[in-house]
Amino acid sequence: MNDVAAACRAVLTAGEPREKVKAARQAWRALKAGRLDHHFGVAMPDAPARPDRPELLAPSHMPKRGRAGSERSRIAMLHALAHIEFSAIDLAFDCAGRFGADFPPEFTADWFSVGADEAMHFALLDRRLRALGSHYGALPAHDGLWEAAAATAHDVMARLAVVPMALEARGLDVTPATVARFEAAGDMRSAAILMRIYRDEIRHVGVGTRWFRDAAGSAGFEASGRWKWLIRTYFRGTIKPPFNDSARASAGLSRDFYAGLAEESVL
Known part of the structure; x- marks a missing residue:
């Protein structure tokens, strides 16, 4: 593991949760310490390694979480969030390893940092599940996040539009x-x-x-218009309110990106 692509691949091919978290943290520490060359000599896998559990189901087949506020419901919610964070580790390192060669080193550093955060989030949630008498893998999950990554593996702008700017932005809306x-x-x-x-x-x-925004400007696109086109083309869900406008604005995601699409979805 002496270049960034090899470090990314090591994360993606680690199947067990502890191994993936460890690989993510090691990759970020190695990058910060200057031990990884900005070189992309290995390809990213078509799909990341996964543990035997959780069982992955279609979203429509996911069981109900139970009565709102009950311990069962809260454990189910924490488990779902843990799976999102586990998948997000792979999303971050795949983005760095798959697309980083076309960007300055800061792009790779940003996604390594994000991936290390996601590993920490997963570890916190798994620890909390265990404190509540459960664990990651005890319940089924779905793989919608990686399906979105696979659908955008050929186009960095599509990946950025769909994953952080649509799917993860939705998390900002619902978390409070x-x-x-x-x-x-x-x-x-x-x-x-x-x-x-x-x-x-x-x-x-x-x-x-x-x-x-950087990629859109380099390609000569108006950012919000190109984002809307990519969402209509690649995003399987809908962009719908309520929106956490203040959190989105703090992330640089202004209403000119998503308000028009939200209006279309209710027509």
């Missing part, structure tokens, strides 16, 4: 209400973890938005 539900149930420890993740995710959406 989720935190409030945990607080109402008296689960202040889980609420604090989710707030830590929320603050970090604003930065992550900001990383995606900043590099999208």
Whole structure:
């Protein structure tokens, strides 16, 4: 592991959660210490390694989470979020390893940093699940995040538009209400973890938005118009309110990107 692509591939090919978290942290420390060459001599795998559990189901086949506010419901929510963060480790390092050769080293550094954050988020959530008598893998999950990555593996602007600027931005919209539900149930420890993740995710959406704007400018595109075209082309979901406009604005994702698409979705 002496170049950034090899470090990224090491993360992606680590299947067990502890191994993936360890590989992500090692990669980020090695980059910060100047031990990785900005070289891309190995290809990224078509799909990341995964543990035997959780069982991956289609979103429509996912079981109900139970009564809102119950411990069962809260464990199910934490498990779903842990799976999102686990997948996000791969998304960050795949973005760096797949597209980094076309960008300055700061692009790679940004996504290594994001990936290390996601590893920390996953570890926090898994630890919390264990404190509640569960663990990551105890419940089924779906692989929608990686499916979005696979669909955009050929185009960095599509990847940035769909993953950080649509899927992760949606997390900014819904997390404050989720935190409030945990607080109402008296689960202040889980609420604090989710707030830590929320603050970090604003930065992550900001990383995606900043590099999208940079790529759009280099290609001669108007950023918000190109984003809308890419979302219509590659995003399987809908861009719909309510929006956390202040968090999105903090990430550089202004309303001129998403408001028009939201209006289209309700027509």
